[in-house]
Structure formats: C-alpha cells, structure tokens
Amino acid sequence: MTTFISIFRPLASRSFVVQDHQTALHFKDGRYVGLLAPGKHRFWTSGHEMKCVDMRAQAILVQGQELLTADQVALKVSALATFQVVDALAMHRATQDVSSALYTDIQLALRQIVAADVAEVFLQQKGDHGTKLLALVAVNAEALGLKVARVDIRDVMLPADLKRSFMSALQQRQEAQAGLEKARAETAALRTLANAAKLMRDNPELLQLRYLQTLQEVGTSAGNTLVLGLTDYGKLTASAPDRL
Template structure:
C-alpha cells in the first residue's frame, strides 16, 4: 500500500471517491426503461426476464439489456405496380400503422422484423389489388385495405407485432388510362346536363300547353294579359270608352 500521508486529506478523499465511482460504473449496469419502451434482460446470452418501466441496476459482467420502442409507427409501402384482374397496370401504395407488442418473439422470429413486415405488406397489397378489376379498385379502396389487414394479421402476430390500421394511400393510373377515365367522366357530366336541359324544356312546354288550354276555355284572358302589358309600358297611350264618352289618351311617361 503506497504511503499517501503526504497528500492533503481532501485530495485523498477525492481519489477514493473517483476510484469507487469507476468500480461502480464498471461493475454495475444502470438502465432506465420508459413507459413507451419494452426491455429484455440477457445474462451471458440467455434471456432472463422482461423489465418493467423504471430504473434497474445489474452486475455488469455478462448482463445486457435490449430496449425497443413500443409506440405506434406508420410504414408507407411505396407504389407497387399491379396488374388488375382486367389486365390493366396500375400503381398502388399503402399506409400501415403497427406497433411492437412482444419484443422477445420479435427478436426470436426475425433479424429485422420491420423489413419482414414491409415485405408481407407488399405481398398482401399485390394480392388484394390484383384480384379486382380497376372499377372495383377505384370504387371501394376500403375493401382492399380490409383484405390487406386480414391477410397481414397472422404474419404480424408471428413477428410479435400488432397491425392497428391499414389504408390504401394512392391508386396511380398510367397517363393514357387517366385521360380515358377523364373523358368518360366528362361525357357522363355532359349527358347529365343534356338530360336536365330536356327536363326543363319539357316543363316549359307543359306550362305553355296548360296556358293555351286556359285561353281556349276563357278568351278574355288574352285581353286582360294585353292590358297588363300596356300598363307596364310607360310609352303606351290607352283610350277607354265609358258609355259614349271618351277619355283622352294619356302619356304615362309625361306624368
């Protein structure tokens, strides 16, 4: 034991504290597990237990703690070129929301469970979109997403994951097919406009027919309509006969 009596007491205390600190950090593993994390303790390569949230300390030799985020994550499966059942090539993309529920199963089942889930999502999307014709794919994207979710659930469970939501993100058509669909929609709108115009003309003709029938049954209606038209015009002179007397014409514009 070296003689340290020549050193000041405070320096000796500082050296001892530093030595104890070094021994502690070298021999004791301290890990904090947050609420949104999953944690596993391995001892000499063997799984010992899953750690709950909180601060944990273990003798360091042979100890290893693996942490993983258990919060929901969204993976975008980029556009996949798919041939529909009516032999039309389209690109479809998918939004997949999932989370880690069993870290031990995920580590045992796959080297990269996120990549495996992505691949499973690609295959499920291709199968679901390819089993429909283009009209069905465009009309009900929710049905495609539901089929993908049902197909993906067993694989995700085997990987220690849970699929929370699946949504068909985009259906991209080739330019010629997009123009054809636009022309079809435009023609449909024009046909609807022509039909509405025909209905309006039919209503007008029906009203005219009713008016003609009323005039035929009551000829005096035309005289009354003429007087109404004259009354609305400021430059028409009206003369009325009252029992042999005559009222001079009156210019309403001058009044």
C-alpha cells in the same frame, strides 16, 4: 424503413435507463428472464443483456409497386400503414427483421387486392380497399407482436395512355349527364305548360284572370300605352287577343 428495436446491450455492473415509451427484454446468458419496465435498472453481475423496444405508434410506407389488375393493366400503387408493438417478446422471437416482414406482408396484400378487380372497378372502389388490406395484414402482424391500426392506399399512378382514356371517358360522361339534365328540365317545363293549358281550357275564368293580370303588369311599366277595345270577355275563352 422503420426501426423497431435497438441492438443488444451487454451489462456488467452498470446501470441503464428504460424510457417511458419503451419496454426492455431482459436476458441472462442468452436466456429470456423478463420485461423491464421504464425506469433505472442496475445489475452487479455479468451476462446480462437487454433489448429495448419502442412501444409508440409508428408508420410504414410501402413505396409504389407495379401491379397488374385483373384485366392486365399495370398500376403503380403505394400504401401507408400505422401500427405499434403490443408484444415485444413475440416480435423478438418471430423474425430477425420485423420491419421487412411487415413491409412484405403489405406488399403481398396489395398484390392480392389489385389483382382481384379490373382497373376501372379498382379505381372506383379505392376508398374501400383499406378495410380489405387491414383484414389481410392484421393476422400476420399479430403473430409478429404488432397491432396494425389501419392500412390505406396512398397513391395510384396510371399509365399515360390509360390516364388519357379515363379523362376522355369522364368528359363524355359529364357531357351526357349535362344533356340529360337539360332534357329533364325542358320536359318539366313542357309538362307545366301543358297543365296550365288544360286548366285554362277547363276553367275559362282563369284565362280572363290571366288577361287582366297581364294588363296590370304592362300598365305599371312607364312609357307603355294601352289601347283597350270593347271586348266580349266570353270570347276570350276561345282565343286570346293577338295584340294590345
């Protein structure tokens, strides 16, 4: 779990340094005095204390939680949040263990999100849950002196029997989709043939042109022998020759 702050350091006539990624809370005899900026500081009297706070962006991982969906399916869900301290004094005054407080808030938000949907809907909308989690966590995080940049569902683990059911259903949907696409292609082909037949029926010269085109294609192939009879092209409008 992420460590936010260092322990108190009593100061008595000594110098100390605050790093440029830190801020330090300065106390005198237990009373808050102010923030100490990065740099070197020295106090010549006793009773001074400081508490250093890391102001860099950090991450916290919420390990897999066994949570029930609206249809009572147990899912193991983990989440990852990124955040940083924006108010060191508010963080110090809000709780003794701010990391545990944030961890608990994310746990409760996960429980609320998972319980709101049935398992199938939750899995289908997995990519949208981060926005919902952030909205639930951000308000409490602000009270802790933190700014949460994002919260995302990291992993969702299904029970073995449910995983098999989902895989079977997915395979069936894919097979049904493939069958539907095949039927659509066949329908389109039949529609094209029907349109072509109607054109030839309404325009007999098209059939004659098609007949000549076929002769040309066959004639250009090596090894083919064409036997042409004296044919009345007008009769081609009624029926095409069975053989060449």
